[in-house]
Amino acid sequence: MQSSPGKPHQQRTNMSTLQNKALSLGIDVAVLRCVLILLGIVTFGTWGFWVTETDWTLWRSLYFTLITITTVGYGDQGLSETGQKFAAIMLLGGIGGFTYSITNLVQLTVNRDQAQARKLLRKTMDWESHVIVCGYGRMGQSICEQLRSGGKDCVVIEDDQEYYELAMENGFPAVHGCASEDESLVAAGIKRANSVITAVTNDAENMYAVVSARDLNPECSIISRAESASAARKMERAGATFVVLPHMMAGESVASAVLHPRLTSAMQSSNNPDDRLTLGEAVVEEGSELLEKTVMEYGKQAGDLVFVAVEREDGQLFMRPRGDQTFEVGDVVICAGRQEDVQAIREVAGGAVAV
Known part of the structure; x- marks a missing residue:
């Protein structure tokens, strides 16, 4: 049994999506781990100084923990011998854990931005x-x-x-x-x-x-x-x-505004963008509803759309096409009208816009 041509492409797309999710999940878990390490160090230090220094409040214990792990060093605050021993433990373990967590949080923030950039760019592969x-x-x-x-x-x-x-x-x-x-x-x-x-x-x-x-x-x-x-x-x-x-x-735009003020107003009026006079073009594709229809037949249902020109696939150009002219595959239809009318003929033609 022959496999579908689109299957490998779909598998690559699914794999890419899974990789994006795994990368995002990995970053989120790493951030959570760093935050928990920081909270654990601060909580443990606050509790330790509060227990060893019986006359200290929780706030003073928290304050001394922070100045210890950040190496600010505002003195020993009159520590007891037991408090000094606990402070030594915080200096050996707390500073290392704090530095590790902060460094990784900065790196993960950068990686998140890079991952987002790669994710956006990866979707263009399709x-x-x-x-x-x-x-x-x-x-x-x-x-x-x-x-x-x-x-x-x-x-x-x-x-x-x-x-x-x-x-x-x-x-x-x-x-x-x-x-x-x-x-x-x-x-x-x-x-x-x-x-x-x-x-x-x-x-x-x-x-x-x-x-x-x-x-x-x-x-x-x-x-x-x-x-x-x-x-x-x-x-x-x-x-x-x-x-x-x-x-x-x-x-040219400024000169046109002086020479043709009404036309410029119709083309560039900002009061209601949907009512602006818009020039557009659409390519008639295979299977389009326009095929075999005449300009007059579609014009009756196209609202205020005006057909400016039709260019055949062989390069032949018809300015102001006649009402009995039929549309063919590959025709580039150039028209003028409101935005919704121009968009409508693009969709009927097959959704392809010539660029």
């Missing part, structure tokens, strides 16, 4: 056609949030420790390293990614990242950031699919 975002600065953060809201998985590559930790806190799997290094791209799953976005503020690093990504995955789409037109031309020659110049796009 991803296909995800997006790699190089750089988690202001632009990178905005890109990641937009991708997540659009249902697209993404992995961050960030060299700066602060931004790397921020990406992890925001729930994005991240690789701590330089985006221009092959090792970082491989760790982010470049072989399985369908898009790479280089959003670092340094043109040279973006250039190296484009070259490395194109070499490791010749089929993926690469969108790069550039600070100058000359850098943009070089990145295109290096293999970038599309190059974005942030200052130029910002200038």
Whole structure:
């Protein structure tokens, strides 16, 4: 009997989940052990000094225990001979136990953060056609949030420790390293990614990242950031699919707000994001409800959706498609409308969003 193709993959996933749980459980048990050792040392010391020094209160016994195991050393506080013997025992055993517990608690805290990072990154091993975002600065953060809201998985590559930790806190799997290094791209799953976005503020690093990504995955789409037109031309020659110049796009947006205020208001109004005019695209897949339907037939049930263009799989582009034009497998449907209408046609088309 032939085994199912997905079975080994499922077994690997289950094994990975068990390893994550075992690691988390191991850390929790170790933390509990350290806390119990500390409590035991403090309790034993407090009780011992309270018994040996009959005129001491519990608070004074606790205080002297703490200054003994932390080696602060505020004097012997007038210990009796029996108390001195007990203090010697605390110095020999208590300080060692205290140091061991504190050191391990610090190490376990670091390990917990590293384990969480590995756990987030490990789940990307099952991803296909995800997006790699190089750089988690202001632009990178905005890109990641937009991708997540659009249902697209993404992995961050960030060299700066602060931004790397921020990406992890925001729930994005991240690789701590330089985006221009092959090792970082491989760790982010470049072989399985369908898009790479280089959003670092340094043109040279973006250039190296484009070259490395194109070499490791010749089929993926690469969108790069550039600070100058000359850098943009070089990145295109290096293999970038599309190059974005942030200052130029910002200038165009500001000019558009002056020249076309009503259009800008409709596209960027913040009063109700769901009512904004949104441009979107969807890929018609095999088995989609759109197949063999005409633009007019779907348009009757699509609310206020407007069909801007349809691009065939062979590259033929139909601007303002006719009402009697039918949808075919591989069509990229470009449309405009409210967010819910654009999302609806994506789902009907098969749930695939062209990137």
